[in-house]
Amino acid sequence: MQETPFCLSVGHLLPFTMSESNSTDFTNPSTFILLGIPGLEAAHVWISIPFCAIYAIAIFGNFTILFIIKREPSLHGPMYYFLCMLSVTDLVLSMSILPKMLSIFWFNSREINFSACLTQMYFILSFSAMQSGVLVAMAFDRYVAICDPLRHSTILTNPVVAKIGLTVVLRGVILVLPYAFLARRWPYCRTNIIPNTYCEHIAVVKLACADISLSSYYSLSVVSLIIGMDVFFIAMSYTQILRAIFSLPTKDARLKTFGTCGSHLCVILAFYIPHLFATLTQRFGQNVALHLRVLMANMYLLVPPMLNPIIYGAKTQQIWDRLLQLFTHKGT
Structure with missing residues (x-):
């Protein structure tokens, strides 16, 4: 089924001169134009304030997590190795989106090179897939730690953790490659205007003057496969975890054991719930x-990198203790 090029629906957002200047046919645009948040251009400077705060918290928080885990030998274990992987994906996602977004808001720097646009799209999609994979790995770690604690150290050895990490990376890299290859091969015409703050996949390919069904179906298939498979494995892990918790003899033991999963559950909800709403909004809303669809598309990518270090810093006693020690020593 052929999709109507999105360029037809954004012309009313543009001044006549810009629309006219981009009305000539071209098949290999040198640049795309990112509108930012259509309809809210006058408020871009004000909107930049919370986004700038999100960026600062995400960068500082995730680098702090990496620094504390690297510095503290007692944190050199599977759970914290996976947390390091999560922090790396958070940092890459934040740095892939927010610098360009803030340049649009502050300096009206809307142009982005065609290849840079596809590169940004690739990094966002691949590291989002990696982030989901890391959450599955962390769920598996919690499952082994609670359901088979005596074998935790023999099952999740450093080589096994490294193989899991490599699998997560390769899955994200390989499955997302066709997105960029397909986007590059489509002919583009009439406009190079993207009504968003970043090069979102569906917004880019809808500018093509071709039948983009292949891109659309592949995107939907990969998202369904990755999210569906990951949510299934996480649900299976926590089903077994809850069974083990409820079999414990005392309420205190149950609460203490469940508390070790609290931070991971919060991170899972922070990732998948906004992702679900954004996907449904983009596809069917x-x-x-x-402007609400654009804001949702940004928030589901940018809020988890900010929340993850806060959640783990507040709910993981070992990290919280090391953080307090770090600032106490600096203050003395």
Whole structure:
């Protein structure tokens, strides 16, 4: 089924001169134009304030997590190795999106090179897939730690953790490659305007003057496969975890054991719930205002990298203790 090029629906957002200047046919645009948040251009400077705060918290928080785990030998274990992987994906996602977004908001720097746009799209998609994979790995770690604690150190050895990490990376790298290859091969015409703050996959390919069904179906298939498979494995892990917890003899033991999963559960909810709403909004929310769809598409990518270090810093006693020690020593 052929999709109508999105360029037809954004012309009313543009000044006549810009629309006219981009009306000539071209098949290999040298640049795309990122509009930012359509309809809210006058408020871009004000909107940049919370986004700048999100960026600062995400960068500082995730680098702090990496620094504490590297510095503290007692934290050199599977759970914290996976947490390091999560922090790396958070950092890459934040740095892939927010610098360009803030340049749009502050300096009206809307142009992005065609190859840079596809590169940004690739990094966002691949590291989002990696982030989901890391959450599965962390769920498996919690399952082994609670359901088979005596064998935890023999099952999740350093080589096994490294293989799991490599699998997560390769899955994200390989499955997302066709996105960029397909986006590059489509002919583009009439406009190079992207009504978003970053090169979102569906917004880019809808500018193509071709039948983009292949890109659309592949995107939907990969998202369904990755999210569906990951949510299934996480649900299976926590089903077994809850069974083990409820079999414990005392309420205190149950609460203490469940508390070791609290931070991971919060991170899972922070990742998958906004992702679900954003996906449904983009696919089926055509009656939702464009600026709300754009905001949702940004928030589901940017909020988890900010929340993850806060959640783990607050709910993981070992990290919290090391953080307090770090600032106490600096203050003395």
